[in-house]
Amino acid sequence: MADLEIPPTGAVDLDRVIIRFAGDSGDGMQLTGDRFTSASAVFGNDLLTLPDFPAEIRAPAGTVAGVSAFQVHISDHEITTPGDEPNVLVAMNPAALRSELGRLAVGGTVIVNTDSFDERNLTKAGYRSDPLTDGTLDRYSVYEVPMTSLTKDAVAPLGVKPRDAERSKNFFALGLLSWMYTRPLEPTLQWIEEKFGKRPEVAEANRTAFRTGHAFGETAELFDHPYTVKPAVQTPGTYTSINGNTALAWGLIAASQLAKLPMFLGSYPITPASDILHELSKHKNFGVRTLQAEDEIAGIGAALGAAFGGHLGVTTTSGPGIALKSETMGLAVSLELPLLIIDIQRGGPSTGLPTKTEAADLLQVMYGRHGESPIPIVAAFAPSHCFFAAIEAVRIALKYRTPVVLLSDGYLANGSEPWRLPNLADLPDISVAFATETNHVSAEGEPEFWPYLRDPDTLARPWAVPGTPGLMHRIGGIEKQDGSGNISYEPANHERMVHLRADKVAGIANDIPLLDVHGDVDDGEILVLGWGSTWGAIDGAVNRCRARGQKVARAHLVHLNPFPPNLGEILRRYPRVLVPELNLGQLVKLVRAEFLVDARSYTKVQGVPFTAGELEAAILKELGA
């Protein structure tokens, strides 16, 4: 843990602050936000982040389309969202100000890089007059800092090229914010050394810009005082800062070890899932094989082939990739082989909003296939939960010999939070045995292997992998005779097989945790039922409503197919049920259809998560309060 630096005299304590860094795509705002986050994590704050960047790698410089933003919420107590309205906006150019100002809380702080507020940039951003002088910012505390020129002046003696010097201005901003919020400097200085050690002149420029920004805060007499946000009281343990995609990749590696099976990932690059492929590709010493396939179909096909060979087959994608994979998902249902399909949801349909979050693939993964084709669905609810959700999804896939869909989304994928590392001994043993012996005797009295002779409890079929003598068998997408697995077009057999596949998946309900209810469990006037990344905002909203004296309960689904066995009973227990979703109401359709309850829907499809404030208002409205 970094040494706590003594707060400067007169520092003012805050219980939390929400900062939004915004600039051009080339300004390094994601990096700036990420470094501020890391320093805050090491400092001991609780935190959550919301990276928000355009799909274009480099949209035209200076335009609103090219604005890249990073929001971080740091706190001295436990928080579950990246914050509703930022308290502070750092705007590196006019486009960033124009694009992001509307999000800022009234009375909030705006720190602008005045060097970029020239006529050309103002025009590009669509400003007809200068917002710094025309009254646009009257309702905010504005700090005008010529960041580019201060940075250039500071690094000029180092002999850095003007262009490189200019590029260090994000470190100036980071230094300034680090002073304002009393962040430890050491983690960032150390990171600069590690990252740019091989290019000493760049490292020195960034270091100098960072220190200059810090010193500017301290000496410029522009700011009255810095702030502190004290460390949060956290459960004892070892923590790291993690985003959802990394947690998910690590969860897969853990699952592979817990299952004692080598992992095979077949994947095709797609935002926002690609980072899982990147992360897993690094860990070959864990026996992880990764294939960047020629397309989405080949990605899942190769994973299924590896599963046939006795590996843990995994494919990763986003919504459009699921559409391409769906025929192979049907094959996996028919073959009854373990397979994990990971969908990091994004705004759709089609290319939609590839870098923005949405959770509108639930019905696609539930029903978006040909034929009666049930697939279990597990959904992660927080960045760090992706680790455990991956293990749970793999557990189900292996035990029941079924494809399983794991849902995450762009917000979880890229959002970071502190994560108390789990005790590895607490992780479950999810290993399963391959078939090694014949399991049937033929009419002629010969021992034989029936690939579809099921375990009577789980209805799972045996997993006999190539290389096992005596168990040679053929499987395929054509309907199979119950038991023997031979091709069968017999009508009654098909109906029986359809039911068996459905019963197998439905039976998983007996093998998953009961749904927990939180809040006013016994006397709630309303139940807020959620799934996926809405967890944090729902938790925050329910707490706020209860603080107002309302009786509110909440429950959050990790298993979406099958549902936990007590879901129906819970839904009927409360007079009202509200289901907030980042789609047009998908879970709500499922629960209304299955349980005949008058669950209400509250939806948002703007490519950004719910805020706790929005949901608070929605709950109060539903209660008529």
Add this chain to the structure above:
Amino acid sequence: MTDLTATAAKDWASDQEVRWCPGCGDYGILKAVQMLMPDLGGRPENTVFISGIGCAARFPYYMNTYGMHSIHGRAPAIATGLAMARDDLDVWVVGGDGDMLSIGGNHLIHALRRNVNLTILLFNNQIYGLTKGQYSPTSEVGKVTKSTPFGSLDQPFNPVSVALGAEASFVARTHDLDRAHMIETFRRAREHRGAALVEIYQNCNVFNDGAFGAITSRSARDEMLIPLVHGQAIRFGKEREKGVMIDGQGRALIVKVRDVGEEAILVHDETRTEPGLAFLLSRLSSGPTEPTPVGVFRAVPRPDYGGETNRQLAAAQDKSGPGDLSSLLHSRPTWDVA
């Protein structure tokens, strides 16, 4: 435990009734494969046949090995995963021209360029059989079928040319009426480490009967099939009186040996690094009505994908040791809360 006792052809035949149309060329191919298998010294349990969809794709059901009858076009992709995961297995891919060159064309070319250790049998009958007679990506221009009553407009693929263009390390052609040639070609393909593609001219006696008769029938073969034999001059004809030469403009021509002299006839070298000459040979005929080369066009050593994958895994373990989950979770900055 691997059984080392020798196998017989019958050990490789499953108990399933073969359900191709009577007279289908597929029977001969199945028989050739089942006869070859004991000679290769492998074991049924270590052998896998993966297929897509189509008449040819029923093949795995008839082999007493591990097998998967998958979905249309995807067999090379599924087999890629299996061969990468399990390089101890003999993995075969079986499919037709529609399966592998139309709906699955993408997977075929990528399996070839990656050099995945697969033996790929492409049954080319120039027609869609299972869907009852539509033209295929290898059908000749002008083909009249149910879906092209006025004749097809599509330029066909030449599978050997496609494979060579896709960086295949082994490409061969044979036909369903010559069992000895099939067996020898399949053996060569199987013994090649990497992706081996064999195009098999296969007669569909229901929807495209006699498509290859002009070159593969017993009476036509001597004059119409040009055997490619490594290290030998490319000659054919009853008296081997014809041959192939490359002219001054780089064209492959069929010539009379006595006109140009024996030394002018091209000596076949399947191991040339550059595939250009093999490609020229693949273009000698524009379809199975003209003298057509059969045999191994190209056989060059190249590291196979699964082997290279395993090499990277082994190198990573040598460098970093076997993966340790606790170290992984602590691999980013951590802090302790007391």
